Amino acid sequence: MTVLNTRERRKKILDWLRQRGQVQVRAMAQQFSVSEMTIRRDLEHLAREGHLVRTYGGAALAGGLIPELPYAAKAAEHTEEKRRIARCAASLVQEGDVILLDAGSTTAEIARCLKGRSGITVVTCDLKIAMELCDEQGIRVLVTGGTAMPQVYNLLGPIAEQTLRALTVNLAFVGTSAADVEYGLTTPTLEKVPLKQAIIRAGQRSVLVADASKFSRRSTFQICELSAFSMIISDRSLPQHVADAIRKGGVPLELV
Incomplete structure (x- = not known):
């Protein structure tokens, strides 16, 4: 798997969020082959920019309402x-x-x-x-x-x-x-x-x-x-x- 830089990884996280409505730290760390701490920093950054809200163990789209998932x-x-x-x-x-x-x-x-x-x-x-x-x-x-x-x-x-x-x-x-x-x-x-x-x-x-x-x-x-x-x-x-x-x-x- 190609290693993404920070900006690319955060964009991919947002794409994932828009598709599924939520992300989990552990799954994202495995997906991008980085540490869970790195993903937590990504989520904190995206939360400060208003793109998402933190949840237990992960994040959801800003607004906090969980969508229907396949x-x-x-x-x-x-x-x-x-x-x-x-x-x-x-x-x-x-x-x-x-x-x-x-x-x-x-x-x-x-x-x-x-x-x-x-x-x-x-x-x-x-x-x-x-x-x-x-x-x-x-x-x-x-x-x-x-x-x-x-x-x-x-x-x-x-x-x-x-x-x-x-x-x-x-x-x-x-x-x-x-x-x-x-x-x-x-x-x-x-x-x-x-x-x-x-x-x-x-x-x-x-x-x-x-x-x-x-x-x-x-x-x-x-x-x-x-x-x-x-x-x-x-x-x-x-x-x-x-x-x-x-x-x-x-x-x-x-x-x-």
Whole structure:
């Protein structure tokens, strides 16, 4: 890979930001074959110029609102953290349970952890999750129906919402791109609001599964407060003050 000078590298970082809405220090350091400290200096410089805002472990476009990201972009980030979260979430599922898996890369990891299990029914609004599990002999897969969202593979709209409103499940696992102690769960896509609200209501227990990078971030449309969840599972890099605030709000928090 050609080594870029500082100006070129910062331009590439901004290009990456405009495409994905966010960057992580570790990923940028690997991308440009430089130290994480160098990337932090780049981000601080770009923040002073007003191009971006710093977030935990990285940066987002100025304005701070998280955009909708393609599945491929989400799946490539924080993979080990998502696997640990998924293993913890899957351990909650018992034989005979009916569970609901929201769309997303973390819930897709939960689906992979369920492979080989038996006596489980999985309801999902995610086409990738349905494909992941449809050949598992011990798992019955129900798909909500609805309108497919390109590059995200989420099923949205009145058909999906009607299906979800008619359900009660043992566990509902919910993913997110933006969670904040004060503002709760938010999304850049208006059509996801009633869908996710229906998922949360369907669960006798609703569990938020989100790695630490998703916290202290906001998007345009509010879904619910964090207190709507029976449990939150995140990873050990979640800042202590965020963990303390979640627990103070009365929601059990598991860090893996």
